Structures are given as structure tokens and as C-alpha cells.
Amino acid sequence: MREENRNLIVAIVLSVAVLIGWQYFFAAPEAERQRVAQQQSTQVNPAAPNQPPSPSQAGGPSAPVPGTVPSAPAVPVVESREAALARSPRVAIDTPAIAGSINLRGGRIDDVALRRYRETVDPKSPNIVLFSPSGSQNPYYADFGWVGTQAGPLPGPDTVWTADRTSLTPSSPVTLTWDNGQGLVFRRSISVDDKSMFTVKNAVENRGSGPVTLHPYGLVSRHGKPTTLGYYVLHEGMIGVLGDQGLQEYTYANLDKEEAALGQNTVGKAWDGVTGGFLGITDKYWAAAVIPDQAQAYQGSFTARQDQNGQVYQANMLGSPQTLQPGSTTETTQRLFAGAKEVAVVDGYQDTLNIKNFDLLIDWGWFYFITKPLFKVLDFFYRMFGNFGVAILLVTVVLKLIFFPLANKSYASMAKMKAVQPEMASIRERFADDKMKQQQALMELYKKEKINPVAGCWPVLIQIPVFFALYKVLFVTIEMRHAPFFGWIRDLAAPDPTSVFNLFGLIPYNPGAVPVIGPFLMLGIWPIIMGVTMWLQMKMNPEPPDPVQKQVFAWMPVIFTFMLGSFPAGLVIYWAWNNLLSVSQQAFIMKRNGVKIELWDNLRSTFARKSPAKG
Structure with missing residues (x-):
């Protein structure tokens, strides 16, 4: 075999290997997995039940030492989401983007559903549920408050707050109040805009006789390891921009491996003395992120710990100590993003709130x-x-x-x-x-x-x-x-739902469910159009004289057609349209340069070879 032929074949084989690797690691492997993965990503936190941390003292929750955020063993209670919501008094959240509630037991934002997004393209399908309370199948919530020592009882997960109104809307903030009975009065004012941003102001008034030192904290906690899509092209897990440290991303597996390697119950990554940015937990389309005061230094951390029901993953922010003299009041302001990662919304928050690199919340x-x-x-x-x-x-x-x-x-x-x-x-x-x-x-x-x-x-x-x-x-x-x-393309981010192997839906079975080869059987109309346009583009050129080259080029459109069959429909449409434009452009330039366009001769030659010989 001539050297140039061998090099060509090697190049083609490498190209196919890249496509296979891309298909294996990035493209949707089969239609059923697409359906399951989409459902799992919309529900954002698969089952791993948990119960709110219990207080260790009868008089109220224990006060964690500075440098930590509240955590405690959980009891294995699992309820339906509806039952868990009904177990505590609540303040309703009612905005154009969000429906949900604030739990007055603990003062947590633990019930968020997204009004504008549904699980499937069916407009009657359920809305996306982002947050769910502890005790439900899918605990996922945000919590804010204070930690410290020698301050008496501090608000915790079992603290019952008093609210000044029954609903939170963009025009009506809610103020929660709790008196620890030992000289400290806590007020938590929560407001929300018409999109996805909560503003939480925590104030403490010292009515006691001595000074008290407290640290403000904010966290996003997810109980149980969620099922991720598992694509290298997409990050899912812990995310944050922590001051000058820049973007930090850790998957659930990263933290689990560290926990296994160290043999410790609680592990994590921490950054001290950072200013600006955010930290939280991200999914493909949704995220929850705590946004500290951009002018105040804080400690940021990602942690994982084992409890009775599985892993608990947290993104934590711990503020600098604040000392309250008798008769004084201190207040901190933090924000919580909880919603869909819409580009205009995320960029808008970065600009209007001056959140450092907040646009990197989108991968x-x-x-x-x-x-x-x-x-x-x-x-x-x-x-x-x-x-x-x-x-x-x-x-x-x-x-x-x-x-x-x-x-x-x-x-x-x-x-x-x-x-x-x-x-x-x-x-x-x-x-x-x-x-x-x-x-x-x-x-x-x-x-x-x-x-x-x-x-x-x-x-x-x-x-x-x-x-x-x-x-x-x-x-x-x-x-x-x-x-x-x-027409039939209802979701540009999903593969073409039709398949030639079930006659484009006439035969009632799903080719993608076939083991191993299922992904390659999801060959819809648009991938076929793309393959035809690629074949036409190759026919623009003279056929190679070498038979090996000729066979390789003949099979290339077929290989690409099957490989791109499970790619997003929008990408396949782009490729097909780009091929047509390239054919037109190449034909124009060849004609202008006086070079014969081989397309029609090649097509006649191809079909002549396939026609039966006349005797």
C-alpha cells in the first residue's frame, strides 16, 4: 500500500475513533437514557431521605463553634414531599417565576418550584421542583443564620420563627423574628424579585448585659448523591467563584473519593479570607447559589459528610466574626439564587448586583x-x-x-x-x-x-x-x-425523535432501547438529510483513483450519519445546512476558476454502477 494511502486511512480511522469517543462520552447514548436523564435532571435531587438536624439541648439547638456551619446526625424519616411540607408552618412564596414556601421551623427556604419550566415538552407536565424539605424523598434547601459560642441558644433547624405576613411576593418582603430568651433577638428579612433572586438580611439585637461574638453563615445543602448525566462536556456538582481563587468546580465523585481516601466522616475544600463571588450547587439547567456581601471577607467551602441515610453535600459561606456590645444591633446581607440558569438573568445579576464572575454559573x-x-x-x-x-x-x-x-x-x-x-x-x-x-x-x-x-x-x-x-x-x-x-422537532437540544428503523414511528417500538446498538438505531430524518448533503459534498470532487481511498470516502457519509444520529437535532440541522452552503460556495468558486464540477458526472457514474447491466 502506498504511503499516502496508508496515511489517509490512518487519518480516517482516527477521525472515526474521535467520533466514537464523542458519541460514547458526550452524545446521548440511547433514547431511554435521554428520557430518564432528563427526568432526573429536572427533579434535580434523587432520593436520599433525611430529617432536619436535631437539637442537642432541650432549650434549643446547640451552637456550632466558629469555623463550622450547622450539621448534626439525622434520623431516618422519609415522607412524601407533600407530607413533609405540611408538617411545618409556612410562608407562601408567590412570584411570576417561583412557587413555593419558607419553612417557619428553621427559617429555611426549602420549597421552590419553577413556574416557567416543566419536566417535558408537554405543557401539562409537572413544573420543575428545585428545593424540597428535609424529611422528604429529595431534601435540598438553603439556610442562613449565625454560629458562635457562649451566646446562648441560636436559631437552628427546629427553631419556630414568627412571621409578619403569610406570603412572600416581589412587592411584599417577609420578616421572621425569634427571641432566644437570653438577651438576643433575631430578625430575618427575606425579599424576592420577579425572577430567581432572594435577598436575606439577618439582624441580631443584643439586649443582654454582656458582649456576644457571632459569625454569619449561608449554605446550600443537598442530601443524597444525585444521578448526574455524566458528560465530560458538562459540570454538575459544587461550583463557585471565590475571590481571586477564580472558578472552582468539584463533582460529587471528587468529594466522595477524597472522603474514601482520608477515611473521614466529613471532608471538604475550603478557602479563607476571600472576597466577592458566589458558591453553590449546579445541575445542567438549574442552580442554587449563596452570594455573600461582595465587599466582606468570608470563608467558602464545599463539604461532604456521611449521615444515616447517605451523603450530604454542602456549599458553605462563613462570615467574619461580629461582636455585639449590649444594646447594639448588627446586620448582614446575603443573597440566594435559586432557579433556571437563563443567560440574560444570570448576566443581569452579575451587572446589577456586581457579583464577581456570576456568569460562570453557566458552564x-x-x-x-x-x-x-x-x-x-x-x-x-x-x-x-x-x-x-x-x-x-x-x-x-x-x-x-x-x-x-x-x-x-x-x-x-x-x-x-x-x-x-x-x-x-x-x-x-x-x-x-x-x-x-x-x-x-x-x-x-x-x-x-x-x-x-x-x-x-x-x-x-x-x-x-x-x-x-x-x-x-x-x-x-x-x-x-x-x-x-x-414539524416533528419539538426540542432542538434533544436528538431527532424519528427513526428509519421503526419507519419514523409507524411501527410501535423504540429502537433506542435495543442494547449496545440502540444509539446507532436512532437514525432520524434530519441525520439522514445531513448524510445526503455530506455525500453530495464529497461528490463535488473527482473520485480517487485508488480503490481503498474510494471505499473510505464512500463510507464516510454513512459513518457520520449514524454517529450524528443521537446528537442534538439543532446541531444536525446546522451541519446539514452548512453542507448545502459549502456545496454552493464550492461550485461557484470552481466555476469561476474554470474547473469542472464533478458532481453530475460522479452521480451518473454512481447510479450507473448500481443499475443492472443490460444484456
């Missing part, structure tokens, strides 16, 4: 400088036309226009390469036994004809980062979730 990835601007352009066209699918088509045209000069040079060079194919073949024949002279002669020909032999790679190299950036945007941005196109 834009390493190619932030490509993915976020790409989303901005997509969102611009979406707001203009009201359809993200149309926006993808228009962005593809814009990208083609931006890279038009470079692509023109590339296609022009390819056209010149085709024009000198006979001369190149002659050189290879003359120097078939002398590779060095063959290469020298070819290089002289390239120089004479002003041909760049690698110019044809540029369109592909340009397309790769755009392809991955668009995949990232489709995968992580909630704006793409359940965004319809036309």
Missing part, C-alpha cells in the same frame, strides 16, 4: 470566548424571528460570510489542485520509486502554480471549533431546552 467551558458570543448571536436572531432553529440557520450564513475570504482562498487552491491532477499523476508515475524526488517535483509544481496543498483543510479546521461551540451552546443553555423548530 460555557474552555472556549468561553467562542461559546458565549455564539449564544449571543443566536439569541439575537431568536428574538428577531422567534425560532432558535431559524436562528441556527442564519448564524450559519453569518459564519459563512465571516470566513468567506479564507474559504474562497481555500476552495480556489483546491480548484487549482484539481486542475493539475493529470500533471501530479504524471509526476508520481515518473518518480514512483524515488519518494524524495517525487516530493520535490510536487513542491515545485505547487510553487509554480501558487498552490497551497493544505489549504483544503482550512474549511474543516474552521468548522470544528464552531461545531463544538454550537454543541456546547445547545447542550448547556436552558434557552435551547424544549425549543422547537418546525
Whole structure:
């Protein structure tokens, strides 16, 4: 086998290996897993029951020492979410974005459902549930308060607060009050905007006879290890920007491994004396994050601990000590983000509240400088036309226009390469036994004809980062979730739901449920369209004289069709549309350079070979 043929085959094999790896690690492996994963990600905290930490003293909860946040063993009580909510007095939360309640037993925000988002594309499906109370199947909540020593009883998970109203709305904040009976009066004012941000002001009045030192804290706690999607392209777990430490991300598995390695019940990562930023827990589309006062130093930490019912994961913020003299009052302000990671909302909070790098709550990835601007352009066209699918088509045209000069040079060079194919073949024949002279002669020909032999790679190299950036945007941005196109595409972030292997739904079975090969059987209409456009693009070029090369190129569209079958529909639509634009552009440049367009001859030749011979 000639060296150039061997190199080509190696390159094709490596490309296929990359696609298989991408399919295995990033693309949805099968339709059933897509359904289950979506349901799990929307419910955000699979079952791992827990009960609120119990007080260790009859007079009230024990006071943790400074440097820690409240935690205590739990008792194994599991109830339905409705029963757990009904067990405590509550203040209703009623906003355009959020429905839920504040638990007056503990003063926790532990009941949050998102009004604008549902579990499936069915408008009658249940709303997304973000927070659930302790004692339910899915405990997940935010808590704020004070810790300290020698201060008497401090508010804890069993403290029953008194509220000044029965509901919290954007126009009516709620104030909770509790007197510890030993000289300290605690007030917690909670307000909420019309999106996803709570503001929590904790005040303490010292009516006693001596000074008291307290530390403010805020935390987001998730009981039980949730089932994550498990894609390397997406971070799920602990997240934060802690002052100058920058973005910090830890998966649940990271903390579990550390716990197993150290053999300790409680482990974690901590950063002392940081200022600005946020810390919390993120899922694919939803997040809960504590936002400290951006001007005050604090200690931030991610912790995991084992209790009677499983793991408990927390993102904690512990403020600097504050000393209250008799007759004085102190107050701290913290915020809680609890909701969908909408780009405009998250960016808006970063700008208006000056939250350091809050936009990194959305996992834009390493190619932030490509993915976020790409989303901005997509969102611009979406707001203009009201359809993200149309926006993808228009962005593809814009990208083609931006890279038009470079692509023109590339296609022009390819056209010149085709024009000198006979001369190149002659050189290879003359120097078939002398590779060095063959290469020298070819290089002289390239120089004479002003041909760049690698110019044809540029369109592909340009397309790769755009392809991955668009995949990232489709995968992580909630704006793409359940965004319809036309016809049967009701969710651009999900694979084409049709399949040729069940006659596009006429046969009542799910090909994706077939073990091992199921993902490759989810071959919908749009992947087939993409494969056809790729095949047409290859037919634009002369068929390789080498039979091995010819077979490799013949199978490439088929391989890519099956590989992209389970990719998000929006990405497949982009690829197909990009192929059509590339065919048109290449045909125009070839015609302008006087090079024969091989498409029609190649198509006639292909179909002639497949037709039965006439006797």
C-alpha cells in the first residue's frame, strides 16, 4: 500500500475513533437514557431521605463553634414531599417565576418550584421542583443564620420563627423574628424579585448585659448523591467563584473519593479570607447559589459528610466574626439564587448586583470566548424571528460570510489542485520509486502554480471549533431546552425523535432501547438529510483513483450519519445546512476558476454502477 494511502486511512480511522469517543462520552447514548436523564435532571435531587438536624439541648439547638456551619446526625424519616411540607408552618412564596414556601421551623427556604419550566415538552407536565424539605424523598434547601459560642441558644433547624405576613411576593418582603430568651433577638428579612433572586438580611439585637461574638453563615445543602448525566462536556456538582481563587468546580465523585481516601466522616475544600463571588450547587439547567456581601471577607467551602441515610453535600459561606456590645444591633446581607440558569438573568445579576464572575454559573467551558458570543448571536436572531432553529440557520450564513475570504482562498487552491491532477499523476508515475524526488517535483509544481496543498483543510479546521461551540451552546443553555423548530422537532437540544428503523414511528417500538446498538438505531430524518448533503459534498470532487481511498470516502457519509444520529437535532440541522452552503460556495468558486464540477458526472457514474447491466 502506498504511503499516502496508508496515511489517509490512518487519518480516517482516527477521525472515526474521535467520533466514537464523542458519541460514547458526550452524545446521548440511547433514547431511554435521554428520557430518564432528563427526568432526573429536572427533579434535580434523587432520593436520599433525611430529617432536619436535631437539637442537642432541650432549650434549643446547640451552637456550632466558629469555623463550622450547622450539621448534626439525622434520623431516618422519609415522607412524601407533600407530607413533609405540611408538617411545618409556612410562608407562601408567590412570584411570576417561583412557587413555593419558607419553612417557619428553621427559617429555611426549602420549597421552590419553577413556574416557567416543566419536566417535558408537554405543557401539562409537572413544573420543575428545585428545593424540597428535609424529611422528604429529595431534601435540598438553603439556610442562613449565625454560629458562635457562649451566646446562648441560636436559631437552628427546629427553631419556630414568627412571621409578619403569610406570603412572600416581589412587592411584599417577609420578616421572621425569634427571641432566644437570653438577651438576643433575631430578625430575618427575606425579599424576592420577579425572577430567581432572594435577598436575606439577618439582624441580631443584643439586649443582654454582656458582649456576644457571632459569625454569619449561608449554605446550600443537598442530601443524597444525585444521578448526574455524566458528560465530560458538562459540570454538575459544587461550583463557585471565590475571590481571586477564580472558578472552582468539584463533582460529587471528587468529594466522595477524597472522603474514601482520608477515611473521614466529613471532608471538604475550603478557602479563607476571600472576597466577592458566589458558591453553590449546579445541575445542567438549574442552580442554587449563596452570594455573600461582595465587599466582606468570608470563608467558602464545599463539604461532604456521611449521615444515616447517605451523603450530604454542602456549599458553605462563613462570615467574619461580629461582636455585639449590649444594646447594639448588627446586620448582614446575603443573597440566594435559586432557579433556571437563563443567560440574560444570570448576566443581569452579575451587572446589577456586581457579583464577581456570576456568569460562570453557566458552564460555557474552555472556549468561553467562542461559546458565549455564539449564544449571543443566536439569541439575537431568536428574538428577531422567534425560532432558535431559524436562528441556527442564519448564524450559519453569518459564519459563512465571516470566513468567506479564507474559504474562497481555500476552495480556489483546491480548484487549482484539481486542475493539475493529470500533471501530479504524471509526476508520481515518473518518480514512483524515488519518494524524495517525487516530493520535490510536487513542491515545485505547487510553487509554480501558487498552490497551497493544505489549504483544503482550512474549511474543516474552521468548522470544528464552531461545531463544538454550537454543541456546547445547545447542550448547556436552558434557552435551547424544549425549543422547537418546525414539524416533528419539538426540542432542538434533544436528538431527532424519528427513526428509519421503526419507519419514523409507524411501527410501535423504540429502537433506542435495543442494547449496545440502540444509539446507532436512532437514525432520524434530519441525520439522514445531513448524510445526503455530506455525500453530495464529497461528490463535488473527482473520485480517487485508488480503490481503498474510494471505499473510505464512500463510507464516510454513512459513518457520520449514524454517529450524528443521537446528537442534538439543532446541531444536525446546522451541519446539514452548512453542507448545502459549502456545496454552493464550492461550485461557484470552481466555476469561476474554470474547473469542472464533478458532481453530475460522479452521480451518473454512481447510479450507473448500481443499475443492472443490460444484456
